[in-house]
Structure formats: C-alpha cells, structure tokens
Amino acid sequence: MDEKPDIYRRELVDVQGVPLFWSIAEEWSQVESFEARPDDLLISTYPKSGTTWVSEILDLIYNNGDAEKCKRDAIYKRVPFMELIIPGFENGIELLKKMQPPRLVKTHLPVQLLPSSFWKNNCKMVYVARNAKDVAVSYYYFYQMAKIHPEAGTWEEFLDKFMTGKVAFGSWYDHVKGWWEKRNDYRIFYLFYEDMKEDPKHEIQKLLQFLEKDLSEETVDKILYHSSFNVMKQNPSTNYTTVPDFDMNHSVSPFMRKGISGDWKNQFTVAQYERFEKDYEKKMKGSTLRFRSEI
Structure with missing residues (x-):
C-alpha cells in the first residue's frame, strides 16, 4: 500500500510542554478523560525501554504462564497503548473500553500527563x-x-x-525522574531494564510479589522461556510483524532489533559520548536515580 502523507512523517505537536504525535494532540480530551478502573494494571515506560517485553511477561503472569492463551492476539491488542490514536485504526481507548477486567494498560505518557483517574483509583x-x-x-x-x-x-x-527532549513523548530525563519521584506516593513498581536482562527470574519474582500473585517455580520458568528475546522475536503476536508495512517497515529495522544492554557503544563516537555524559550529569544532578549503561 502507498504511504499516506497526510498521516505519516508529520511534525510533533506540543501538549502541555510535551511533544506528541499530531493525532494524539488532536484527540487529547479523549486521553485526558480516560476512565481507569481500580483493577487496571498500568505499564508505563519511556519508548524503547522494554515495554513489549514487560507487557508480555505481565500477560503471561495474568494467564498463569499459558503461552497459547497469550497468542490469542497481537500484544498491542492484548495490552492496548492507551493514548495511541492513528486515523483508520482502532485506537487504544476503544480497545480498552471493550476489555474485560482486569486490564493491562500501556502508556508512554510522562507522569504529569497521565489521566487523573489512575491516581484517583490508586491503580x-x-x-x-x-x-x-x-x-x-x-x-x-x-x-x-x-x-x-x-x-x-x-x-x-x-x-x-x-538530548533536548524534542522527540515523541518528550525528555527521557524528565520522564524517568518524574515517575521515580512518584514511586513512594502511589503503588508504583519501578523496574530497571538492565536488572531484567541480568536476572529476569529474580525480577519476575519481585513482580509477582508486587501483584500479590503466587505462581509455581515451573510456571515462572515457562514465563521466562516464552518472554525471552529469541522466542518473542519469532512470535508473530509479539514481534509486530502483523502491523502493515505502510505503518512499520521491518526491512528498515526490525521492531525487535537486538534486545541487549550496552549496544550504544556500537553507535556513539567518542566525542558524542563525552558530550552526552557531560549533559547527562547536568540533567540528572540532584536525583537519587542511578542507571547502569551496561551489564
């Protein structure tokens, strides 16, 4: 199919100081008034932080490790992307309205833009x-x-x-710090991608504790296997190959590219690294949040 220039490659639009896709900005009132339910589980991330991986783990947990049940539909329909609105496609809010509880809800919104119903319901x-x-x-x-x-x-x-936050969903620095600062006031489990890569079983067990779910060792091992990068990369319900080419061109780069920690070393020049680190130090100054750049 031909590209639709009226939909694709358009500039981002500012919503309360955060650059978002134009289609989200146009329908912002729909997002803002989204009705969360008390038993919703929200999965929040800055883009490209392991969203699909953790979404699949949580869907497997909710289905007691039954991988076949988790193949019932593509991940973006099982765990709808709440604020994503693209003309011609069923948007996240519509998908969520039809879902039976308990729902898994995905968002990339920074903490200050999250619909207030999530806080009110103490999700x-x-x-x-x-x-x-x-x-x-x-x-x-x-x-x-x-x-x-x-x-x-x-x-x-x-x-x-x-570095200047002029990308979709705004500044990474503000995003990670904003959610970090909220973690003690609400029921927020703050998970690090690098910890998941290093010891996924341990992190899944911590997740189970947070969710107050008790699964057998055998079920946890099943979840580990079915949520591993290589299995998910081959699984059409998680690798986004069911999305039409005119939306996502997998020949340019696969959705599931490498799934490793420390790949930045293959991309950054020494000068870029030095400039980035200097800027990073300024932007993260005063925060207790600490990251590992490799494991």
Whole structure:
C-alpha cells in the first residue's frame, strides 16, 4: 500500500510542554478523560525501554504462564497503548473500553500527563526504565521504521533531538525522574531494564510479589522461556510483524532489533559520548536515580 502523507512523517505537536504525535494532540480530551478502573494494571515506560517485553511477561503472569492463551492476539491488542490514536485504526481507548477486567494498560505518557483517574483509583503501576544511551540508539532505529514519527535525520541530528527532549513523548530525563519521584506516593513498581536482562527470574519474582500473585517455580520458568528475546522475536503476536508495512517497515529495522544492554557503544563516537555524559550529569544532578549503561 502507498504511504499516506497526510498521516505519516508529520511534525510533533506540543501538549502541555510535551511533544506528541499530531493525532494524539488532536484527540487529547479523549486521553485526558480516560476512565481507569481500580483493577487496571498500568505499564508505563519511556519508548524503547522494554515495554513489549514487560507487557508480555505481565500477560503471561495474568494467564498463569499459558503461552497459547497469550497468542490469542497481537500484544498491542492484548495490552492496548492507551493514548495511541492513528486515523483508520482502532485506537487504544476503544480497545480498552471493550476489555474485560482486569486490564493491562500501556502508556508512554510522562507522569504529569497521565489521566487523573489512575491516581484517583490508586491503580497498581509498573514503570520500566532503561539507560539513556541505549534508549537513544534504539529510538533512532524505531523512528526510521515506524512512520508515525517525523523524519529521524542523521544519528547526530537525532541525538541532539533526544538530548533536548524534542522527540515523541518528550525528555527521557524528565520522564524517568518524574515517575521515580512518584514511586513512594502511589503503588508504583519501578523496574530497571538492565536488572531484567541480568536476572529476569529474580525480577519476575519481585513482580509477582508486587501483584500479590503466587505462581509455581515451573510456571515462572515457562514465563521466562516464552518472554525471552529469541522466542518473542519469532512470535508473530509479539514481534509486530502483523502491523502493515505502510505503518512499520521491518526491512528498515526490525521492531525487535537486538534486545541487549550496552549496544550504544556500537553507535556513539567518542566525542558524542563525552558530550552526552557531560549533559547527562547536568540533567540528572540532584536525583537519587542511578542507571547502569551496561551489564
């Protein structure tokens, strides 16, 4: 199918100081008035931080490790992306309205833009954070393959946009810090991508504790297997290959690219690394939040 220039590669639109896709901005009142339910589980991340991975783990937990049940539909329909509105497609809010409880809800919104119903209902939330350099690299390739984004430009140009928060969903720095600061006031489980890579079983057990769910060792091992990168990369219900080419061009870059920690070293020049680190130190000054750039 031909690209639709009226939908794709359009500039981002500012919503309360955060750059978002134009289609979300146009329907912002729908997002703002979203009705969360008390038994909703929110999965919140900055883009390219392990969202699909953790969504699949949580769907497997909710289905007691039954991988066949988790193949009932694509991940973006099982765990709808709440604020994503693209003309011609069923949006996240519509999908969520039809879902039976308990619902798994995905968002990339920074903490200050989250619909107030989530706070009012004291919903449980899982926030996944990944180190900035790996996110920047992964986001650069995602910008190129997912055409709802504006043009990525060169890596150097994209890195500048990332560092200044001029990318979809705004500043990584504000996003991770905003959710970190809220974690003690609400039921937020703050999870690090690098910890998940290093010891997924341990992190899944911590998740189970947070969710007050008790699963056997055998079920946890099943969840580990079915949520591993290689299995998910081959699974059409998790690898986004069911999304039409005119939306996501997998020949440019697969949705599930590498799934490793420390890949930034293959992309950053020494000069870019030094500039990034200096800027990072300024932006993260005063925060107790600590990341590992490799494991």
